[in-house]
Amino acid sequence: MRYLRGFSLPAYFWLFIAYLFAPLLVMAAMGLRDSAFIAFPITKWTTHWYADMVFDREMLSALVLSARVAVLSTLIALAVGLPTALLLTRTRGVMRAILVAIVVMPAFLPVVVSSIALRMFISRLGIEPGTAAIVFGHAAGSTPFVAVMALTRLDSMGHNLADAARDLGADEVIVFVRVVLPWLAPALFGAFMFCLLLSFEDFVRSFFLGGFEPTFPVLLFAKLRFGLNPGIAAISTMVLFTTMALGLYAERFTRRRRLRRDDQ
């Protein structure tokens, strides 16, 4: 056991880290290959793939669409998820269990199933596949996470704060704006970042609900099957580092808040 603790477990841990990061580093390196084809070993290096891809119109418009969809769907998910959490705090017992189950359902369904269901449903509503449909699909997928994150935070609030504000003469609107919302702010920020990345990464929903304009993962999927070059590795690497940085920032932010709270 001492042997396990001293050497084997740390070694295994760092091996696992290598498994996680090696493919990503290999991809970053491939973006530097001075050739029109993807292959190892790399003998001649260049930075022109990275430089070109920043201005590649097809990639850029896909990235812009992905970002637009991410922001819109996240805002909708927040607007719906917050009242959902408020509603859940007011229910008890079986009613609450059933409601929670229905609210979180989209997070557990196979994504293919919910995407197909939504695809058929929007055609019933008269919405064509396209940006609006993707935004709706992503919002439907993100709302459970917003609701659960906000609900967890609300459950830890207690009645004292709101009651104190009321005793001091605040009406319900003021209580909500000055007490409840600030209390929820870190959870809402965490949910915002989480859903932004969730939507930005999504492939399946965008694939089934999208029109002719591809989001970035859909475009990348098509490129992986036809038309690979080191440029694809370059743009993927840039997207990868951006999303990873955003994710780490959000994770650190929420974790630091939690640690500070535990200290008090």
Add this chain to the structure above:
Amino acid sequence: MTRLLVHARDFRAYRALLDLHARAGWFRLSIVAALPVAWIIVANLAPLVQMAMISLYDRYPLAPGTEPQFTLRHYTAFFGRPLYLTAFLRTFVFGTAVTALTLVVVFPIAFYISKVAAPARRTRLLLLVIAPFWVSEVIRSFAWILMLANRGAVNSFASWIGLPGTPYELLYNNVSLTIGVIYLTSLYMLLPLYAALEKIDRSVLEAASDLGAPGWRRFTRIVLPLSREGVVTGCTLVFLLTVGLFAMPQLLGGPNTTMFATTIGQVFAKAGDSWPLGSAFSLILLAAALAYVGLFMLLFQPRRRKTS
């Protein structure tokens, strides 16, 4: 902001609303409930109900002026072609195997971070493991293609150090798909395991070792039973994720590794009565996956001991 809201009370309509909010329970409830309930119906329930209906229709979309004919033939079509049944069974076998493998691979990692590493380093190590999971499934598939292709990084390295018989066929088979899928699933196993292991009191382990229990004994008698809830949650999440995979099997798998979710996508996209057929297959996958997971949880979920 507060001053603005205080001044809003100068308006009679605003005061009336506040008054109504204070007196009428239905008003309080409907303010909070209206939007969520409407959303739940439109986004969560109606699409599934409609899907269940369509799966029973003879054909859909309906031709104008015709009545829908109900039939079960889209469900029986599932048994009609071995292609469908093989993909379905393969998905469940693969899902089970990947879940078990992920558990074995990730358990030591979770144990190391939560119990062995210095507490001050825990957050940093955890963030290090979480970082790659902010990257899209398609990008991560691409990264593994670059690793495993015939002229990829692994083969290039193998021939450089002089291993015989290169290039190895590493890509487009069960091995590459399994490696890639564990890459996707390990976080969903790690977080529940970490949460469960973190709660185990270190002194329990020390007591066992003082009483002379060897390492493996401490593991089977203390660590494993106490982390059971995390194991069950992690396995459930990983299994549900794996059986629903759509993109990665197409990118990293070969012709012999088609998963049922991909089959559903192909059936749905085809011409003819693809929508009813796709709906029926979706519901079959959904029902089977939930039944499988439900059975698993029934068998392994730790029961709360009665406090007497």
